[in-house]
Amino acid sequence: MKIGFIGSGNIGQAVAASAIRAGYSVVMSNSRGPETLAGLIRKLGPKAKAATAEQAAQEGDLVVVTVPLYALPQLNTNGTKGKTLIDTMNYYPSRDGQIEALDNGSATTSELTAAHFPDAHVVKAFNSIFASEIETTGNPEGDSHRRALPIAGDNPEAKQQVIELLDAIGFDVVDAGPLHEGFRFQNGTPAYCAHAERKQLSELLNRAKA
Template structure:
């Protein structure tokens, strides 16, 4: 089994930061990037550790054996198409109309979010992953292979070899993988579906107000969601109107 040696990250927000930490802990090299330039990442690189370095999005795309794109969906057209051509690209992006603006192809369910991104990234092998778990739970729920309390995450894609690469990465970072199908079926883990964030969070404290929810979301360690449960939840999903609602206090 070939392991990812270098993980490229386009996007350095909450999910990107958690993935960088997990990858460094797994012994990988990490190349971080964002839209503001490498200088803006100096503090993050220092806290993540010596295997991490900062670069431009194009440099991160070219350096990565696998590349994760974790930016607001509205910015997907800025992803470097040529640098990502031929790469396996993991897409964490979700559609939040209040942040991203309305997109008719998503509102009409003509495309999934990953279908939209794949259309832009000509020649890349896109896999939907890491889009249905909170950034803090992504860190705290990671477990070694074989652990009794190991959680699973769904993934979707049209290229079987790319999905195997993505599953290998999940395994290295501390998760089992559940194949939920093609990119056209990736809606099964999008906002509003049974497997989206809530199973990993557990029940919020009684009486928690809307303004208090997001700080709790960012700090609760969460609970194990094994592969069998992920399969059940993705199978239960019924497709509704695309798009989620950001909790009060989340970045727009």
């Protein structure tokens, strides 16, 4: 399976490296053009290539959007129709500016992402772990202390695709429910970046206030 990355920052690089080790291939992109990713591609190895964001979306069986939230309105949606799209973004008002729908709780970052990519199946994931821990805290299936990560989404098949990716790179998964429930592991909540096993993470998710 091939994963297309719209954005190649710390989270994108860490997910890509982990996915490659699990047998996936990746197509990386950023806002500055494929030629600026030559060093990253050398680092990631032969299962990685650089492309434009549109090409990454078109070539990916699975698409990861991992850019600062303020960049969301400028993203091209071509190539994402019918695909599972992982949203890793978090809302930081000091960086992204004030967004009324997020400030008043009427929407979540992933619901904004789904509105921007209306033909994709958005799943919230990888926003609740430090980039450096994606490659260092995964464990094999069956490990009694395996870390769990939360996801949220409206499409069962898309969520299963993301669960399989997370399992392949070393993590259990707690499904928080529909996309709106992503508020349970956004920044500032008890579950945000918690290093917890499945049962502990479930308890933390339930402590979030709407």
